[in-house]
Amino acid sequence: MRPIYIFVNVLTLKLQESNPEVVELNDSLVSKDKGDTVSGARKRKRKRELERMRLWRKSTLEINELIQQQQIFIDSDNIANTDLKYILSKNILTKFILISEMQIDVTGHIYGISSSYDPGIKEICCIFIPNKWAIYQFNVYSFEQISQYQFKNYEFFGWIHTTASNDSSELSHNDRFFHTNFVHQSQQGQQQDQRVFVSCSFTPDSVSLSAFRLTSIGYEWGRIANAGKANKLKMYSPSHYEKVLLLVPDFQNNNVCYR
Structure with missing residues (x-):
């Protein structure tokens, strides 16, 4: 049977994928074990990727708006x-x-x-x-x-x-x-x-x-x-x-x- 802290770690990663805004809130639920340190790095990387996606989407919408307005x-x-x-x-x-x-x-x-x-x-x-x-x-x-x-x-x-x-x-x-x-x-x-x-x-x-x-x-x-x-x-x-x-x-x- 898996240790309980690994189960909590997998659960928080799934929650993070569905709601990226709860990344920092879930840190207190994860045990300070060696395996959890890796999962924390994965969460931070995932957050950076989502931030880049938001910036790219915002830039694309702004450019499309300029083209549509013929400015x-x-x-x-x-x-x-x-x-x-x-x-x-x-x-x-x-x-x-x-x-x-x-x-x-x-x-x-x-x-x-x-x-x-x-x-x-x-x-x-x-x-x-x-x-x-x-x-x-x-x-x-x-x-x-x-x-x-x-x-x-x-x-x-x-x-x-x-x-x-x-x-x-x-x-x-x-x-x-x-x-x-x-x-x-x-x-x-x-x-x-x-x-x-x-x-x-x-x-x-x-x-x-x-x-x-x-x-x-x-x-x-x-x-x-x-x-x-x-x-x-x-x-x-x-x-x-x-x-x-x-x-x-x-x-x-x-x-x-x-x-």
């Missing part, structure tokens, strides 16, 4: 006078938002095609989300993956990433460093003036998007900063980057995000 805003203030225009169809953007996390940065590589009659008009047809080595830092991706994946002869345009910051009107320090490395290490530097960075910010009631590109001065500043030559680094200037026009039309693009 998507494009930052079009102070657009640079260039011929570049990037077109991102709403269904691809919606797919990217739905598979993203509001608390974790998610980065994707942007691929598309240029217009035959106007090379400055670029349609984003695919967002590829590579593997990431960390959770809360987006600048830990493998740059070699860019050359490994080519989708239907699409051109590589740049990258997009989500952020929990409410301000997407300026390019952050981390984004500048990463974008410079992104262009140089991916062997895409021959067209660096056409490499775009799209910031997707989750604000309390909407999703805000801004598109940037680094100027030649900005690339040189980022190259020196990434090389660790701080003594030769000049003060950062807003002239190191400029905004480009990003359009989000309602037409449906048959391509989606790849993960």
Whole structure:
């Protein structure tokens, strides 16, 4: 026959699965035996798993609510006078938002095609989300993956990433460093003036998007900063980057995000 304390331990675990809020209350009913120490660890692990499930469910509901309300805003203030225009169809953007996390940065590589009659008009047809080595830092991706994946002869345009910051009107320090490395290490530097960075910010009631590109001065500043030559680094200037026009039309693009 089983000892009574083991029977109580099994009973509390079953109660915990049906009602996770009684985890701490059941600790006083379990004997302080070696076997009960293991069960306590299992209960704490179970509680953490349920907490992660609650956060994931809450984030999913919030994102779905933003999509249903069509609260998507494009930052079009102070657009640079260039011929570049990037077109991102709403269904691809919606797919990217739905598979993203509001608390974790998610980065994707942007691929598309240029217009035959106007090379400055670029349609984003695919967002590829590579593997990431960390959770809360987006600048830990493998740059070699860019050359490994080519989708239907699409051109590589740049990258997009989500952020929990409410301000997407300026390019952050981390984004500048990463974008410079992104262009140089991916062997895409021959067209660096056409490499775009799209910031997707989750604000309390909407999703805000801004598109940037680094100027030649900005690339040189980022190259020196990434090389660790701080003594030769000049003060950062807003002239190191400029905004480009990003359009989000309602037409449906048959391509989606790849993960």
